[in-house]
Amino acid sequence: MHMKSLLHFTENHRYCVYRDFCLSSLDSRMLSSIYQPMVGAFAISLYHLLFQQIPIEKLGYSLLEQQRRLFLTLGLEPSERGRKFLIEQASLLEAVGLLQTCRMYMPEHEDYVYEYELQQPLSPAEFFNTQHLTLLLRDKIGKFAVLALREELWAREPEEFSGPTATAGHKENISLAFYDIFELNTHVIDYELEQALSEVSTARQPGVRLSDDEDALNYADIILRFPKDSVNREHVEKLRFNHEQMGIINYVVNKYDLTTQDLCRLLDEDGVFAVDGSIALEELQRKANMHFRQDKRRQEQREVYAGKVVSFRQNEESQDPAPLEHAVEMEYYVDVPVQFQSKCDIHQYNMMLRNEPYTKLLKTFFPGSVPDNFLDIFDKIDHSYKLPGEVINVLIHYLMSLLTSSGNDQRINRNFVEAIASNMLLKQVNSYEKAVQYIRDQSKVKGKQAAASGGGRTRTYGSKAVRVKPEIPIAQESQTMDAVSEEEFEAMLRMAAEMQASKKKGV
Numbered sequence: 001m002h003m004k005s006l007l008h009f010t011e012n013h014r015y016c017v018y019r020d021f022c023l024s025s026l027d028s029r030m031l032s033s034i035y036q037p038m039v040g041a042f043a044i045s046l047y048h049l050l051f052q053q054i055p056i057e058k059l060g061y062s063l064l065e066q067q068r069r070l071f072l073t074l075g076l077e078p079s080e081r082g083r084k085f086l087i088e089q090a091s092l093l094e095a096v097g098l099l100q101t102c103r104m105y106m107p108e109h110e111d112y113v114y115e116y117e118l119q120q121p122l123s124p125a126e127f128f129n130t131q132h133l134t135l136l137l138r139d140k141i142g143k144f145a146v147l148a149l150r151e152e153l154w155a156r157e158p159e160e161f162s163g164p165t166a167t168a169g170h171k172e173n174i175s176l177a178f179y180d181i182f183e184l185n186t187h188v189i190d191y192e193l194e195q196a197l198s199e200v201s202t203a204r205q206p207g208v209r210l211s212d213d214e215d216a217l218n219y220a221d222i223i224l225r226f227p228k229d230s231v232n233r234e235h236v237e238k239l240r241f242n243h244e245q246m247g248i249i250n251y252v253v254n255k256y257d258l259t260t261q262d263l264c265r266l267l268d269e270d271g272v273f274a275v276d277g278s279i280a281l282e283e284l285q286r287k288a289n290m291h292f293r294q295d296k297r298r299q300e301q302r303e304v305y306a307g308k309v310v311s312f313r314q315n316e317e318s319q320d321p322a323p324l325e326h327a328v329e330m331e332y333y334v335d336v337p338v339q340f341q342s343k344c345d346i347h348q349y350n351m352m353l354r355n356e357p358y359t360k361l362l363k364t365f366f367p368g369s370v371p372d373n374f375l376d377i378f379d380k381i382d383h384s385y386k387l388p389g390e391v392i393n394v395l396i397h398y399l400m401s402l403l404t405s406s407g408n409d410q411r412i413n414r415n416f417v418e419a420i421a422s423n424m425l426l427k428q429v430n431s432y433e434k435a436v437q438y439i440r441d442q443s444k445v446k447g448k449q450a451a452a453s454g455g456g457r458t459r460t461y462g463s464k465a466v467r468v469k470p471e472i473p474i475a476q477e478s479q480t481m482d483a484v485s486e487e488e489f490e491a492m493l494r495m496a497a498e499m500q501a502s503k504k505k506g507v
Contacts, residue, residue, distance in 0.1 A: 001091045001101050008103075008112055009087060011068040011078035017053040018061050019118040030121040033149055037140045038133075039092040042074075046089050047098055049073055050116050064113065090116075096133065097122070105220030107237065112220065124153040217253055217260060219246065225264045235273040248279050256288040266291065303383045325355045326390075332436045334397060338404055339365070354432050358382065358392040365400055377414050381421045387430075394435035395420060398442070 003009055023031075036044045049070065053062035068078060076082035093099035100117040121127075128134055128150055138146050219240045226236050239245050253263055266272060271283045328350045336349045344352070352361065358378055362370045378396070381387055387395075398420075399412050429438050 001087050001094060003087055006080055006083050009067075009083055009114075011066060011071050011083075013067050013112055013114060014064045015067050015070070015114040015116060016062050016064050017050045017116045017118065019051065019054060020059050021118075021120040022056065022059070023051065023120075026123070027121045029153070030124070030127070033153075034127060034137065035096060035098065035121060038136050039096055039098075040089075043089045043092045046070075046074065046086075047093055047118070050099075050118055067114070096136075103220070105223065105240075107223065107240075110224075124150065217246075217250055217263065221260050222249075222264060222267070225260055227264075227268060230268050231270075232268055232273055235277045236267060238277050245279050248281060249284075252281075252284055252288050255285075256292040258288060258291070262291060300380060300384045325351065326432075327351075328354045328432065332433050334394070334436060334439075335401075337397070337400055353393045353397060354390050356393065357389055358396060361393050361396055365396070373414070377417050381417070385421050385425060387421060387424065390432040391424065391429055391435040394432065394439060395424070398439040 001009075031044055031047070054060065070076075070086070071078045071082060074086070076086060090099060090101060094101060098119050098121065100119065102115045102117065103112045104115065105111075106113055122130065122133075134146065137149075222236060222239070226233065230236075239249070249263065252258070258266070266284060266287050269287060272280055272287065274280050333346055333350050334353070336344070336346050340349055352364075359370075359375075362374060362378070378392060381392060381395075382389075395417075399417065403412060424435070424438060427434075427438065429435050
């Protein structure tokens with residue numbers, strides 16, 4: 001029995017019992033010998049008490065009464081302890097298939113009414129063919145007792161039937177069918193009889209059971225929290241018997257992870273219901289998506305702030321031992337950036353990337369204070385994306401290498417960094433070695449793209465990469481030119497004079 005609050009299940013709530021069968025001697029034997037060892041004597045007593053609410057010679061529903069009658073008949077106190085015990089016993093009956101419990105919300109009384117639907121005990125053949133019930137009985141009374149009970153409940157066939165002649169296919173079914181004996185007058189249709197039978201039939205509304213992994217909302221959960229003076233109140237009240245619209249609402253609730261309060265707030269807004277009172281799915285999804293995104297941003301901010309407080313408190317606690325340093329294998333060494341080459345060697349730099357927190361690493365890249373936008377970006381990656389510290393350090397190294405590389409006009413912004421971090425998450429980069437291999441693969445990809453472009457530069461406009469005219473090298477004077485001798489210089493002057501004279505003659 002799924003119960004969120006004990007205030008929804010008290011002795012003042014009304015109940016009724018429904019059954020469409022009657023207990024036979026075999027059923028009573030199954031209850032006492034099979035089901036009672038599994039669920040206990042008190043649960044079987046509750047089953048018999050509910051069975052007796054309807055006269056033995058009738059089927060259908062019992063009268064609506066307060067559950068106080070159940071508490072007093074079973075000798076339970078109408079307190080929190082008694083409610084829990086009664087819920088526990090009813091849950092045992094539900095687990096073994098003897099009971100189904102439903103509740104209905106009555107708007108006129110603004111309260112719940114419970115319906116206990118009794119199920120007939122399984123026959124011995126059906127019970128022992130049900131594996132989980134047989135295993136439960138074995139755990140309760142033992143394997144040999146289960147075999148003994150099965151032998152007691154099953155009368156064996158005569159020995160003559162179990163011989164080889166009976167199993168050789170000599171058995172013949174000689175029974176007659178219904179229409180071989182009786183003939184019905186099907187030419188006349190009795191509409192009055194059909195109408196009378198439909199009127200007296202016990203048509204029942206099936207209860208919607210909530211699965212364990214999907215806490216679906218029902219009409220009662222919504223109407224209890226929906227404001228009475230709302231304009232959309234009449235539309236919400238129509239959802240009581242409209243299971244299709246409730247299915248649409250539960251689809252939106254599960255898709256955007258909404259609570260009951262969130263759903264009631266959305267259903268109270270304008271445009272959620274159409275003119276005919278049906279759910280406007282597109283508008284409801286749009287509003288639910290906006291609420292989901294806003295709640296996600298607020299949750300990320302809370303996680304970032306909580307992470308800052310935790311890190312601040314951890315820094316203040318001087319009693320904690322210093323974390324162990326992890327060594328870096330030389331095959332996973334990365335190159336030292338230009339600004340660090342005069343400060344540390346390659347061994348020190350890689351040890352710093354592997355062991356230092358990203359906050360201290362950022363301080364080493366900036367001579368003054370770290371810009372707030374940079375710090376916020378990596379705070380979100382740390383507390384929202386949950387990337388390990390050494391992976392974040394390798395990411396910072398990769399970004400700084402892009403900034404300091406010659407001929408690269410890449411700008412580091414929030415979307416660019418989050419795109420790389422999300423790609424790392426998808427590829428399950430969760431260690432220093434995987435992070436180094438990742439940035440090496442990215443560098444190879446960029447190198448292949450540059451080689452494919454023929455040495456020319458490419459600029460990105462939106463989602464299209466446009467090739468720009470390649471840079472043409474300019475010839476410069478060489479400082480190591482050989483000196484001209486005097487004979488060569490005189491020959492050059494004579495050649496110039498001859499060219500000048502031939503030009504004048506032509507004029």
